[in-house]
Amino acid sequence: MISPSCCRVLLGLSLMASVAPRVVSQTPDTIVTPGWSPIGTELNRMKLSSRIRLQTTTTGRQEGRLFFRTADSVGLRRPEGEVHLPLLAVDSLWIRRHYMGTGFLVGALVGAAAYVLITSSEEDSEIPELDNLAGGLFWAGSVALGTVVGRLIPRWKRVHPN
Numbered sequence: 001m002i003s004p005s006c007c008r009v010l011l012g013l014s015l016m017a018s019v020a021p022r023v024v025s026q027t028p029d030t031i032v033t034p035g036w037s038p039i040g041t042e043l044n045r046m047k048l049s050s051r052i053r054l055q056t057t058t059t060g061r062q063e064g065r066l067f068f069r070t071a072d073s074v075g076l077r078r079p080e081g082e083v084h085l086p087l088l089a090v091d092s093l094w095i096r097r098h099y100m101g102t103g104f105l106v107g108a109l110v111g112a113a114a115y116v117l118i119t120s121s122e123e124d125s126e127i128p129e130l131d132n133l134a135g136g137l138f139w140a141g142s143v144a145l146g147t148v149v150g151r152l153i154p155r156w157k158r159v160h161p162n
Contacts, residue, residue, distance in 0.1 A: 039090055039160045043069045051096035052076070053156060056089040093160040103150020104143060111139030111146075 046052065046066055053063040054074070062083055064076035074090070076083045115135035119128075 037071075037087055039093055040069070040071055040087055042093055042160045043074055043087075046095060053094040053096070054085060054090050055092040055094075056085055057091060058089045059083075059085070090160075092158060094156045094158050097155050097157050099150040099153045099155060100147055101150065103146040103148070103153070105146075106150075107143040107146020108139075111142035114142065115139045 043052075043066065048066055048068070050066045051064070052066050053061060054076070055061050062076055062078075062085060064078035064083065066074070067077045067082070068075040072088070073084055073086050076085070115138060118135035118138060119131050121131070
């Protein structure tokens with residue numbers, strides 16, 4: 001049997017463990033691949049089929065899925081058809097991301113608050129383990145829900161120019 005104070009400590013440690021990778025995993029300055037332009041290097045880091053948005057001097061804003069990249073051009077697949085663009089004409093590059101990490105953290109915090117409220121109620125329940133189980137299930141459910149909702153909310157991140 002796990003005591004409520006032990007559960008709270010484990011919950012706090014799990015929250016700290018979920019935040020630590022974001023703090024530690026900071027990226028170094030951009031390193032340009034030899035023979036590639038800075039924007040070509042950014043495109044090289046992306047996987048094919050990534051949703052990207054390009055602002056070009058010749059055709060304006062272009063949005064679609066990345067389907068090829070070379071040292072001097074890029075290809076986008078759009079519902080209207082494929083577009084081939086020279087990299088020299090590209091002013092800015094954006095990639096579509098999501099808020100999954102933020103949703104996870106919000107869900108974890110809301111679930112942790114609910115867990116504390118459920119397990120520290122003034123009423124003496126006949127089965128305290130049931131309160132711990134209910135609080136833990138509520139916490140896990142709110143983490144899952146926050147993660148799913150964060151995955152569904154898109155955001156655009158500019159990767160060039162930084």
